[in-house]
Amino acid sequence: MATITDFKKSDHLLTLKVLKLTQPQLAPPFIVTCDSKDLPGKLFNTHVKENITTVMDNETVGPSQFMLLPQSIRNIYLGETFSCYICVNNKSQQVVQSVTLKVELQTTRLGKMTLCVPGKDIQPKTLEPKDTLDFVVQHEVKDIDTHSLICEVNYVAIINGVSTPLTLQDYFVFNVLKPLDLKTKFYTAESDEVYIEAQVQNITSGPVSLENVSLEASPEFKVTVLNSTDDGESVFGRINSLPQNASRQYLYSLAPNPVQPKTNTASTSLGNLNFVWRSEMGEKGRLRTSELHKPVTDLPDLRLSVQELPNLVYIDEPFQFKIKLTNASLKPMELSLYLENLSDMSWIGVSGRKFGTLESKSEIILPLSLVPLGTGLQTISGIRIKDSLTKKNVFENDNLAQVYVLQRQPTAA
Amino acid sequence: MNESEILSEYFKQSNTHNFFDQISCESNNFESTNNEASRRSCAWIPSEQTRKALIQQVTNLNSPTHSVEELRLTKPKIYLQTSALEDYLAKYIKEEDRIPLMSIKHVTLDDRGLRELIQAESYHAAIELTEKMLSVYSNSTSSKHTLHSVQLWFTRIALLVKANFLNEAYEECKPWGNFDTPDLYLQYYPTLYEGQIGSMVPFSFRLLAAELPQYMKAPSTSTSSPDQDPAMLTLDRLFSLLGVIKKIIANLEANLSEDGSMIELSEQDRIDSLALWIERETRVKHSIINCAINCKNYSLACQLLNQMMEQPRQALSNIDRAVINSSLGRILLQAGDIQNAKSHFATAKSLLETLPTSSPNTHPDTLINLKLQAQINEGLVAVAENNYQAAYDIFTGLRKSVHNVTSLEKIHILIVNNQAICAFYLGRLKESIELLESLLQYKQCLMSKNFIANLRTMYELYHVNLNENKLNLMRLVNENKIYFNPSCLASLKL
Incomplete structure (x- = not known):
């Protein structure tokens, strides 16, 4: 046995x-046609009509409806x-x-x-x-x-x-x-908003249709999707097909969710990106990235954001805006404001002004005035803030914001 | 009335703008082309170099020396010799069991005989006959082209393509280049075609030659550059055809003749010529779309169809729009964009619903047919969504509604095939084989390499009697006196 x-x-x-x-595929019809005055007469066209993989009344365009394993x-x-x-x-x-x-x-x-x-x-x-x-x-x-x-x-x-x-x-x-290659870039704005740019490359052997790409943010953040126009149309065009090796950039803006308490860790989880794609005849795939982290940056103890800044101003006419200062450290600060000279703008006010104690986790709003002296796009810089308790410069960043300076058209007297 | 005539009658009644509605000219006498229909059909715009050479040819009538242009002549060559045409059936079926197909012994050795062989789909014999007929031309000392010899070449190369000798067809097409040499123009032969101008190359030949490269294998990736890509070559050629056609249409619209010369055309001739060239433009666009689908450039395919719908040359009927939307939907389905596919199918369906059930311009069968196609599309959406049970149910339901309607035979075959594929994905192999075998009674199925490929895949999985099943299939083909297409044989993988 x-x-x-x-x-x-x-x-x-x-x-x-x-x-x-x-x-399965839709069979590609094989089409050879000719004019009826050509040597084969109507025969070739009749073959095309009889072919089981051509579509009746629309014989010369593929794909057919004939399913092929x-x-x-x-x-x-x-x-x-x-x-x-x-x-x-x-x-x-x-x-x-x-x-x-x-x-x-x-x-x-x-x-x-x-x-x-x-x-x-x-x-x-x-x-x-x-x-x-x-x-x-x-x-x-x-x-x-x-x-x-x-x-x-x-x-x-x-x-x-x-x-x-x-x-x-x-x-x-x-x-x-691996179907997709993902590169992410993060931009952190002074206002605490984080912009995520996700570059997705199709590394499969054919085109794919990205059916759904979404950012599932962690509860600390609120997401704004920046991938469609104001009319709700996709910025990627009306045909959702990404060819082999081609890339797309998806953009998201994340704002801190005010309801959630802020954590103090330097690195914060922003959430996950989800991808759902389909390739040939609806073949489906889905992926979820691991958690995306805000890049580790030393958060400054004092944060400054610009508010109420006009977009357009006129030369030689003073304009106002406000700055908001937030003490993000755990200790109080004794702050004084210094204003440095700018080439095409001039500050109105005193440099070296003291404005008292700013307690930990509290904020103060200060009005400032400038006179533009040159036309064109001008950058607001030159704000320096010192803490007299620690004797340190707590703020010395330039390129805070930009205004566009115009020449006012003379009006007829 | 034979079957093909019935079909062409049927298609004449169709209202849709498709290639088959093209104005027909019954004359097959290629040597007497001196009529308006032939003139407009032969019209073409030569390259600047060729145009000058042709002018020179006319002005230098008395001095036959034309040294510069001597080199630029088209010298076609037969690449596939008859001796290389082996009979595939012979390998698997014993000589005495074989039912002879129609051969060149059964026909007269002329155009009529050739058409008879094509009608019988006896492609090997037809190819053999073209070689014999062409040898008459090549034996004559002057290797001149005539309208008839160019037609023969076109027929031969088209037959090679139909019989799946793609490589051979490609090689035989090469000497023709882009059909721009002076000796392919009627003006080159002032004594033979007195006073006539235009190209001797049938439009279908240009189209076929442009389409061919995409069926060739791409060169190995290490050496290939984008311009060597066969699909790109096809797209280049098709777009250059399209460019010339657009120019011809623009010329006609500017009250010039097709090639831009000042020949006077009657109003009716101009209208007829415009109709012909718009038809040809559509046909070339269709070929571009097919090539784009073939190389998976779905965006290009959709763009062209959208353009045809949004900026049509002629006003479109609701049927035309429904047909385009249905095509768009299927392209998007292949691309995996199910949401957009669905919306195009929905548009197609609602357009069909707006139509009255009987209209003097529309054949009732056309509407029934289009509505069936809309339902089949729904089945295909279910397939794309991986819902094979739903798709199976749709096709099963449709099958009952077209059962025994002879005019819908082709659609019946399609529905049963799709039903079989769904059964297969549901794990019901034996049912799917039974369904496909039920279609073997139709000659069209035995001739379709796609159908044979489906059945072969199923047979390979159902491994019991594998070779016996395949051989039975071949015998069936033999008994039906069908020319067994080599591509079908390749599909069988014996």
Whole structure:
């Protein structure tokens, strides 16, 4: 009697066939036409009309409505659903009893996952000759790694008159590739807003349609999406298709959520980016980035923001604006304001003015006046603030804001 | 009335603007082209160099020496020899079992015989006959072109493409270049085509030659630059065709003749010529769209269709708009943009609903057909959303509604095929095989490499009797006296 060990694969009564499934295609019609006065007359055109892959009344434009099974192996990408058809055939002349199928997927990092549990996903089946046991695997891949699909068929056959339990095993290896390349850039404004620029590159082997890209912000922030025009249309145009190797920039603005208490850690979690894309004929994939962190920057103890600044001012006419000072440190500050000379503008007021104690976590608003002396785009700089308690310059940043200076048109007297 | 005639009758009644409505000229006598329909059809704008050469040709009538232009002649060559045409069936089916196809022994060795072979879809024999007929021209000492020889070349290369000898077709097309040499113009032969001007190259030949490169394999990635990309080459050629056609249309609209000369055209001739060239413009745009889809440049394909809808040359009917929206929807579905695809399908559907069920301009079958297509599109959306059960149900329902309607045979085949594919994705292999095998009674299925590819994939999974199944398929083809397309054979992977 044959034991399982000296039983060759070809001796098995069953065959195991696995076909990787990707979405079906729409068959491209093959179109050769000619004028009726050409030598073949109407014959070529009649062939085109009769062809089952052309669309009636619209024969010369593809794609057709004729579904075609995938004809080549397509790569599988992280976040897509791995799908395959497993078919167990009884190629023998005898009835085979208690056929069960077990399917496992293995990677080095994630270990073994069972995709088909015998007795649960598929009941044990008796296979008549030429009968089949079918199973379609669907599994979202979550690891960039070599995957092994392990299929095990157990069955009972009569060999030399004896009921013998047999095992047919086969495995299939495939690689999972990275679909999208993501580069993020962060800009932190003085007002505590953070701008995120996410550059997404399609590194799959064909075009993809980015069905949904969203920033799921952490509760400390409120998100404004900056990827559509005021009319609600996508800035990426009306055809949502990103060619191979092409990139797109998604922009988000994050404002601190006033309801949430501020944490004092230097680095804050901003949230996660979610991607849902579809490729050929709707093949779907989705990815979620790990948490994005605001880059570690030493937050200044004193923060300054410009308020109520006009956009347009006129030359030689004084204008006002306000600055808001916030003491972000844990200690009180004794502040004095110094104003340095600018080339095309002149301050109105005294430099070195003291304005008293600013307690920790409190703020003060100061009005300031300037006279523009030159036209064009002018930058407001030259504000210096000293803390007399620590004898330190607590604020000496330039390029605070810009105004556009115009020449007033002389009016008729 | 045979089947093809019935079909062409049927298509004449269709109201949509498509290539098949083109004005037809029944004359097949290529040597007497002196009528208006041929004149406008042969019109073309040569390159500046060729235009000068042609003028020189006319003015230098008495001195036959034209040294400079001697080199710029088109010298076509046969690349695929008949001896290389092997009979694939012979490899798998015994000589005595084979049912002979129509061969050149059964026909007269002329245009009529050639058409008979094409009608019988006996492509190998037809290709063989073109070689024989062309040898008459190449044997004559003067290697001149005639309208007939150029037509023969076109027919031959088109047949090579249809029989899937793509590489050979590409090679045989190469000597023709962009069809711009002086010897391809009627003016070059003032004695033979007295007073006639225009190109001897049928428009369909230009189109075919432009389309060909996209079917070639791309050169290996290490050496390829963007301009070597075969799809790009096709797009370049098609856009340059489009450029000339746009110029011809502009000339006609500016009351000039097609090539910009001052020849007087009657008002009716101008209208007819405009109609012809607008039709050809549409056909070239369709080819560009197909090439764009082929190389997955879905944005380009959509842009062109949108342009055809938003800036049409002629007013579009609601049916035309429905047809364009339906195409747009399917392109977007392939691109994975399901949301936009759905909105185009919805537009197409609502346009069809606005139409009266009977209209003097629209054949009732056209409307039924378009409404069925709209429902099939819904099935395709379900497929794209990975909802195969819903898609299966849609196709099953549709199948019942077109059952036994002979005029809808083609759509019946399509629906059953799609139903079978859905059953397959649902893990019901045997049902899907049964469904496809039920279609084997239709000759069109045996001739379609896509259909054969579907069935072959299923047979490979249903591994019991694999080769027997495939051979049965071949026998069936043989018994139906069908020319077995080599591309179908490639699909079978025997």
